[in-house]
Amino acid sequence: MSSDPQANPAAGKTVIRNIGLMLSGDIAHPILDADTIVVVDGRIAAVGKQGGVETSGATKVIDAQGCVVAPGLIDNHVHPTAGDWTPRQNQIGWIDSTLHGGVTTIVSAGEAHYPGRPRDIVGVKALGIAAQRSFSNFRPSGMKILAGAPVLEPGMTENDFRELAEAGVTLIGEVGLGGVK
Structure with missing residues (x-):
């Protein structure tokens, strides 16, 4: 158990692609039209379709292989x-x-x-x-x-x-x- 991963966020740009379903947490619009998340220095910077978000320069690319992504x-x-x-x-x-x-x-x-x-x-x-x-x-x-x-x-x-x-x-x-x- 680490005490606080927020104290040392991952540096660089991570792209999570090939998401099968992305839930928003908003009851009025529960499903997002998105398949990609871009994380910069440990913070979500963009959510959208692969062609609609800036993914170049990623230090890490994760293939979600169609998994569902939901808010905590x-x-x-x-x-x-x-x-x-x-x-x-x-x-x-x-x-x-x-x-x-x-x-x-x-x-x-x-x-x-x-x-x-x-x-x-x-x-x-x-x-x-x-x-x-x-x-x-x-x-x-x-x-x-x-x-x-x-x-x-x-x-x-x-x-x-x-x-x-x-x-x-x-x-x-x-x-x-x-x-x-």
Whole structure:
């Protein structure tokens, strides 16, 4: 597992050609009229038909052999804890396994499985902020992880949520995991 492939993007120009079907991710126009992707220095620079995009000067050409290309999927219900380890299944590598299934972004529904998860308000806020900041700085295998979803506990006030928001926390954990049912 690499920590952040975005930190060292592939230099040069890569052309992926002979794509059989390209999905857009746009429900109104789900299929693109395209068979070629051009990537420059690790970023998609062009998508289109082979004759309609600039492919000269490619340092690498990949023949997709008619494969389907789709945008990365989003899993909006995960419970991240520490890096690529989950205590719930006592498993290392779950993020890599998720990535292999086509998911490139995951959204925390609360760091509920964190061993010894705090239930006091100060601890709840600290864990939420720590998770948000940790995964903002760490992208296991390039996976985007939106974390820092405090599990709600009784006694939290508007000021607590303001403090969380000011610290960069934008999520709330799944209701019912903590003391608030």
